[in-house]
Amino acid sequence: MRKAYTNASRIIKVLTLAVILRVSGANAQSTTPVYMDDTKPIKERVEDALKRMTLKEKIAVIHAQSKFSSPGVARLGIPENWTTDGPHGIRSEVLWDEWSQAGWTNDSCTAYPALTCLAATWNKDMALLYGKSIGEEARYRNKNILLGPGVNIYRSPLNGRNFEYMGEDPYLSSKMVVPYVKGVQQNGVAACVKHFALNNSEGNRHTVNVNVDDRTLYEIYLPAFKAAVQEGNAWAIMGSYNLYKGQHCCHNEFLLNDILRKEWGFEGVVVSDWGGVHDTRQAIFNGLDMEFGSWTNGLTEGNSNAYDSYYLARPYLKLINSGEVGTKELDEKVRRVLRLAFLTTMNKNRPLGSFATEEHALAARKIAQEGIVLLKNKGNVLPINLSKTKRVAVIGENAIKMMTVGGGSSSLKARYEVSPLEGIRKRFGNQAEVVYARGYVGDTSGNYNGVNTGQNLAEKRPAAELLAEAIKVAKSADVVIFIGGLNKSDRQDAEGYDRESLSLPYNQDKLIAELAKVNKNLVVVNISGNAVAMPWVNQVPAIVQGWFLGSEAGNALAAVLAGDANPSGKLTFTFPVKLTDNGAHALGQFPGNKDEVTYKEGIFVGYRWADAHKIKPLFAFGHGLSYTTFQYGKVTADKNTMSASDKVTFSVNVKNTGSREGEEVVQLYITDVKSSLPRPVKELKGFEKVSLKPGEQKTVSFTVDKTALSFFDAAKHEWVAEPGDFQALIGASSADIKTKAAFKLQ
Structure with missing residues (x-):
């Protein structure tokens, strides 16, 4: 019988003082045990709790007990640890031992804009607001580890997971991650900064060994993590799937022991990515503290209750009992897990949090509006002058497709999502007629891990008919707003896959070119977390980078198009004209082969490459116009x-x-x-x-x-x-x- 999964299962009743005293062996005159006394320094509390734990209890707390949780120590009143994806919202509840939905009716969150949008605000106050807001939602749902933010560097525009990160520049990422971390952690929730390190492509991510010189590692790929640790005081770090120096990064001696702990002084927990652990001995000695998502000893994905077979579970205990390894490393891991508990679940002053509130919706909208980037505005087509506009044509599947579902682990069950078309109709509808034509068919699905959008995007009409309809609608409009780009389908902006091309999918380039021929007031809104090719750039007067904007997407976009909000976002990565204008692709090193990739471009990532080779980008790093x-x-x-x-x-x-x-x-x-x-x-x-x-x-x-x-x-x-x-x-x-x-x- 599957273990029950309810609110009650999370609540561990703290044992009475008499029981605790009996277990600890304290005499009748003793007061509260040190580990339960929050007036004592955390280091003292950790040592006191550690000495009371049995060997089996120590082993238990360093590996998962369910898809997203790890045990506490019920005997001592130390609660379980509960993780949640992030980094754009609090993931819906799944069953204890399955990825399937748990069927809760009160776990629909606020969807915040993707981190590409947050970084595009270039506003540290927005990063603090973001962290504070999502931290409140995590706390309300009783999560104490938020699996985010992501700060891997944008090395190539084909990396499917770029939308979760903060761009190509290590300095910008460093300055934006620190307030995010502080905002989350003020709620008594640990920010788990990911993916450490060199996880810059999704293809072959479990097998590829990244070859990079030390200078490039330290100048480009480590600064944001270092800032999160030393300036943000992050309580957790997540290892990445790939290998470096021949070792998987979730148990990598050089990254975790030498750099993270010895050089940077990191005192928090290192959490594995789900399924990122591959070797018990390396996991013991190379810096990993908490193991999640492994499938071991021949168990195939889908088998239940494999947790005791994890690399840091029974195999570790067996090595200790046989005398092959000692307990020094185990005690260090447990110390860090206990420290995490005292900072989060055992913190009596931890605020209660709040969930899917109006305040959070307004925060999401504010961040989205400020991150939208105006790329081009020839002839001041934008903002749309509604006093002179009678008819607005909205064209494109991304005007109606929900973007909060899909894309991998950042997929959300949002309380609501305002589509661009809904936002435009709400804002423009009283002053102008808003007509819609789909124009193209992309992804008609809307399901990820059992979260279903409920949208019916099925389309029986042929492409030629859709194109003809779009052109007809565009001809009769005063202004045309094309809303396209990428989506969160496989091989677009999605975890687990890289893009196959810089071009827009679904023949959108042809559609945009045809629209430009019939209406000179054409606005192209690109919804994506990546740069795309724009062969029509000289034919289109106005271009907006719209990102994945979360619950308030349509309202935020409409406010910018109408001029209620003046765009102030700036690009956090370079838009190349063609793929070979990017260093990794010019040198044939993306994504590499199954086993190896070499970062031959070195420190010359993004605008650094363009500058060094005198390449004029389509749109430069830091570019963004205003009204x-x-x-x-x-x-x-x-x-x-x-x-x-x-x-x-x-x-x-x-x-x-x-x-x-x-x-x-x-x-x-x-x-x-x-x-x-x-x-x-x-x-x-x-x-x-x-x-x-x-x-x-x-x-x-x-x-x-x-x-x-x-x-x-x-x-x-x-x-x-x-x-x-x-x-x-x-x-x-x-x-x-x-x-x-x-x-x-x-």
Whole structure:
């Protein structure tokens, strides 16, 4: 009989003090045991609890007992640990030992925008709001580990999981992940930052060994994780599926022991990705603390109650009992799991949280609006002038298709989802007629792990008829809004698969080109978490990057199209014209073969590659337009020479020269004029989002020290800032530098 899965199963009744005292052997004059006394330091509580645990209890707490939970110690009143996917919302409940839905009626969450959208706000306050809001939902559902955020670097536009991450730049990702982590953890919920590390493609993710030099590892692929640990104080890290130096990353000596623990001082738990563990001895000695999702000893996926056969379960206990391994490593793992409990489930001051509230819906909408990027707006087609618009044509399957379901582990059972068409009709409907034509058929399914959208997207009409209808509708409209792009189907934006092409699927390019011929007021909204090719870019006057926007998708998009919200998002990755404009593809190293991939492009990822090879992108990293205009003054520096222990501050005046209030992301890049090693033409080292009323100007300042000038010297295994000439470049994107200043490092 399957173990019952109810709210009651999560509630572990703390034993009476008399029982605890009897178990602990304390005398009658003793007070509350140290581990139960939250006035004591956590380290003391951990040691006290550890010495009371049996060997079997220690083994039990380091591996799963169900799909998403691990045991506590009921005898000592220490609760179970409950994890949940993230990172965009709290996943619906599944059965204890199956992926099938548990059938709850109160687990429909707020769907927040994908992390590509959050990063595109370039606003640390939005990251804090996001973390706080999703943390409240996790806490309300009694989860104490949120499996997110994801900070793997956008190496290729074909990586199916890019939509879950924060873009191509390590500095931007670092600055955005820290407030997210802090926001989550203020709710007594651990943020589990993932996937550590080098998980930059989905193809062959369980078998591929990533070859990367140390400099590239430290400069590009580790900074966001380091920031989450050292600045965000993340309580958990999730290992990745792939291998590095021949070891799987969930039990990787170099990544987990040498870097994460010894170099960075990480005190939290390392959680395996589901099914990411492959070897008991490596799991014992190479830094893993909690094992989830394994299928071992010949058990095939679908067999029940395999948990005692996990690598860190009975096989570990057998090695200890035989004397082949000691208990030192086990005690270290249990210490970290206990620390997690005292920070979360055993924290008496842990707030209660809230779930799927109006406040969370408003937060989701605010983040979505601020992350939407206006890529092109020739002739000011946007915002749509409703006083002069009688008929609006909305065309494209993505205008109606729900995007909260699908895509892998981030799939959600949302309380509601406002489609783009619904949002546009709600906002425009009282002032203009809104007509819809599908235009193309893409993915008609709507089911992931038993969560069903309930949409019937079946279409019997042939493609030619759909195209003809769309053209007819477009001809008679004042404005055409095409809403297409990718979806969360396999080989698009989805876990487990990489994209097969940079092109739009379902023959959308032809449809867009035909629409452009019949209506000059065409707006293309690209819904995706990835860059796409745009062969029609010169034919279309207005282009919007719409992302996967969550529950409030339609309302957020409509607000931007109508001008209620002034777009202020900026791209977090480069849109290449063609695939070979990307370094990984130019060098034939994506995704590699089944067993090996080599990051031959090294540190030249994204805009760094484009700059080094003088490639003009379709849209540059950091690019994003507004419905107003901004003027940059000349940058000034408080000094033109700095020492290694010194700092320099650069300041620039930015003025709103347009007719409406808007926000601009002012970006600071640093150039090392002459270096002993190859360096990027420029690297992002600061950004600030500033809000300006018409005619208003503000001074934006950036203070940098030698860390902003440094590169990682692999031979010395340290960060080095070489004396010499540098430049500070300030601009509106990596390709739109407005002003620069020279300075020296002594």
